[in-house]
Amino acid sequence: MRLLPTPTQVDWNDGEFPLPNPLPVRGGGPAAQVLSERLNIAAGLGIDADGEGPGVEFIRDETLGAEAYRLTVDGEGVRIASSDDRGAGWAVQTLLQLLPVQVHGPGPMQPGDLRVPHVEILDAPTYGWRGSHIDVVRHFFPVEALLRHLDVMAMHKLNVLHLHLTDDQGWRLPVAKYPRLAEVAAWRPGTLAGHHTLPGDILEHDGRPHGGSYTEDDLRRLVAAADRLGIMVVPEIDMPGHMEAVVAAYPEFGACDHVQHPRTSFAISEHVLRLDEASLQFCRDALDAAMDLFPGSPIHIGGDECPGSEWFADPASVETMARIGATDAASAQAWFEREMCEHVTSAGRTVIAWDEVLDGGAPDGTVVMAWRNREAVARASAAGHDVIAAPVEFTYFDYSQYEGPEQPLAINGPTGQARVAELTQVLREVEGPGTLLGGQFQLWTEYIPTWARAEYNLWPRGASVAQQLWAGDPAGTGSVAGLGRHLDRLTAAEVNWCRPPREDPR
Template sequence: MKFASLLLCLLVCGIAQASPSSLIPMPAQLKPAAGTFKVDAGTPIVVAPNDTAARQSAQYLADLLARTRGLHLQITEGAPAPNAIVFQHDPHNAVKQAEGYTLDVTAQGIRIDARDDAGLFHGAVTLWQLLTPDAQQGAVQVPALHISDWPRFAWRGLMLDSARHFQSVDEVEGLLDQMAQHKLNVLHWHLTDDQGWRIEIKRYPELTNTGAWRTPPDAGHDGEPQRYGGFYTQQQIRDVVAYATARHITVVPEIDMPGHAQAAVASYPQFGVTGQRPPLSVDWGVNPYLYNVDDNTFQFIDNVLDEVLALFPSHYIHVGGDEAIKDQWKASAAVQAKIRALHLKDEDALQGWFIGRIGSYLSAHGRRLIGWDEILDGGVPADATVMSWRGTDGAIKAAKLGHDVVMSPAPDLYMDSVQSDLADEAAGRVPVRNLASVYNFKPIPAVLNATQAAHVLGAQANVWTEHMPTMQHVQHAVFPRLDALSEVTWSPAAAHNWHGFLARLPAQLARYDAQKIPYADTAFEASIKVDANAALKSGQASVTLQNQAGYGAIRYTIDGSVPDLHAQLYSKPFAVKLPVTIKAATFADNGTLLAAYHTRVLDRASLLSRDGVELPNCPGSDFRLRLQPTPDAASMQPVYAVNVFDTCQQWAAVPLDGVSAIRVEAMRLERNFALAHDIKLVVSRPHSTPYGELLVHKDRCDGAVLASMPLPDPKSSDRRVALNATLPAQHGQHLLCFVYTAPTDGALYALGRVSLLSSDKGDIKH
């Protein structure tokens, strides 16, 4: 046993030490060799004459190197040559798997061989990573090695939601370029929903004339645009598809049905259930509008699909199928008559019939239907592929029924989930899904046997954009968590190593910097933790510094200066006297900055204050969002913690001795949430003033009221509201419960910052 463990350690540790520290995802097989090869401006890239695909991959490498390392290589055609980088198709290559390749570096040159075009391209990406091991410019020494590489999964995807918030063609293509650099091969493009129709359909111009534009809540005020929207022309879509194809990425369009259809119904109300024209929705969530089920509606859908099929050559067409609440179908006499005529059990069965009809149409045109896991609820075509988002249960059920599946579960792979609970975290959904949680995701559920597991095509991360109005928001949410997904979906499961991944990540962050990608440094951001109550009592604090990843060297200062490589290295908790300003930053082993410095001021005022995002929900509902001031705000900060079902938060163990007043920076937000049947879960409380108040309860949320602060008229006040109240004298530590009683059919209120004030400290403002 000891000998076996020693042998395993020697093998694994030896590979880890010798492997290049810049490759993500890790190749399937990598063998170090002796020697190096220098690549400089005089190194040619050689491709065989008339090999268009090889030249395209070579050109991609050359262009990427020029942009990121300032290294300009020339491409020539001819026979393989020494002291060169050679791209070559090899029908007898040892790697037989699709998209696979071999890459050899010797003292005499570099060679990439593959059986197919995608393999050559992926080899080019790997070589680019080898040539960009750091942030330097110019020539680079490449260690000799042999790589045999191929993907673990055929579906390595990212979904971009362009319906809720719209991205330009350049922005979409920029995301595609990053996907290519991570060896992802499917862009699932969400193009229609209740809030917008983004694809030009020439036969139905109102889909974009009307359906692509919404009037935001409180339009024209506080930075909200008068009109929000946009759409892609058919030529722009062709351009995006061509751009993706050149990077061996398939674009799978999603045209939602039978639900999430409000933009379509707003454009052509005759294809809705009621025949009435709704406005485009400004509400995130589950809206009630469904397609009708008559022949005219199906002819409309078929005509739309005809134009979609002409634009997207992908084998799969995504039809949504999720969150279609059946209220309109239940209330429609015509729809009920249809259910009876078809001898169906209920509305779920009608959705199954609906999806089956669409699946037959796609099959007749040589395509295959894919939809969210709700399509299983009413029965689904035998050849349908299921994308599992409601956890993994849908995937397990589908695989056991013999359907192919793509793993895309919430919250595991939802990139709109926040990355931390730090005060400066961006907008998004809770719970936290950090870098480590994405890296640890297992695409194949353990309950599946080998035959069932073979139906798992791969995995996909979803970028829902309700809370991501700009591409900066998207990039912050996606990178570097996409690196983790890349390794999960490409590399063999046995090669996954969290600490090895972290060691390789700094090189990738430098590539982001070179390409001006505003990635999140959240995993490495140093948090500064103290026991606030103990500090208030003693006048000094014991400070703990840490980051999510547990990686890198944290250096800190206590004099307000910006920490650098000469600052104190953190090793264990340290004591400071109040008041003090602590700044801490994280550095990689090579001295590069992994995360910008974080600041915390420790004094009486700050220790008796909390940001609303730091205060947990009251017991009873764990739903939580971090929202921007307005639905379409382009800024990254500030954000506010909100529970749309119960506006109640708590501050535990608050030291109230000497506290005589409270100041609250409140924020009024738009209540733009379609909750469907969950509306019954919204807690409504009686209010004693016209627009409600913020109540501060002692010890329990039904305890004694220490303060009641009336809310102003929303029509005559700013969104940001200052609330002040005196507090009766209290002693000891108590829980404070903050409850808004504002009418639930009006604005949604959040806590910005809560500050407790002491009259003897001169910090009360009247």
């Protein structure tokens, strides 16, 4: 049987335990709720909370590490031991994988088909940060799509959803103090058709307005659903570049005076925030809103791809640069990021930034998300920073998986299953002194207009990353065939995963 991610230790025994109907479930908290709901949806199985007799029992065992679990199935039922709720939740996901694949779908299936093989499993993750990044700016996805994604993440024991909430093409985070973010910055008049192949701004677009923004209730609902599944939602507010949408809504924060609306094309925008106190305060207010809506999570401040050329023609920015002694764009950006990092850390929160933060000297305590190449991962750790591996060569799933004219438009590629499975080599190259927290895969959505298309790009490549971050090795996930029965689970869950292209029969 193909379990994914691969557990640390599996001992199979003879026999099966048929789940009774109703199923006694004792303890378990959120994990028990997740199990009960899935069995009810798929098979109409009733639950006898705290009922007697053979069933599912959750036990606290403080000798187990964070997120670890022990799952035992025998003639007396199912016993799940863990030291925390996350461990119990991951045990439930493994238990579901031991059942027929249809349990991951909408049903109907016969309750009598719910039979679990006798087994003893001891399992624990290799890395604590196992993430999925979703860009909801280039194309906006309703909260229901993200809730669906959480369920698939949990199936793979991924525990971080990184939401890229702001960019040149739109703004999705509610900030009550700035209503024009939802009214103006959230909507662009159209989108570039095809690739962005020329430098600079491209004004032509398809004329179809695109946008949207989340309400506070939307995001609180998302965070609550993620928490129940053992997933932390991490917001990203990209600054001081990638801010063209903000400049459209509030021109006084921009270093130029000609932005009329959020960006309709892609590539790197020259239109960045002005370097003055008003712009700094706007960013602090936006960060405060994020910290309120995403309690306890790290805060990602972006920091990537900020040209800074407009600062030298903007009097307010020139004055600030003279005051702080910045002689180039890199040192000016480093000053800006120090200001933002101090604001976040003073609130007791951890700061994350893309690896460009290293170029000007990253503030102490900044977690570096290394994306530009595999060397950036080791470089960040060597500089003493905790690091999250997100190297473009292996984890950027906006790249196509296959070549060929039948494949949908993608920013680049292909990055196939075999290439993704090489992420483990990057992780093993990190020597410190900074700690490798883990890694994640990225989905930038310039050319991904629907959630069905998002799933097509995410899976099954995401399964390989999940395997490597949990188990520490790819274990056969370097090919689609190597995923085996797990593909049947994705199909049962109605995930629009990317099938290998077939030979043309003509």
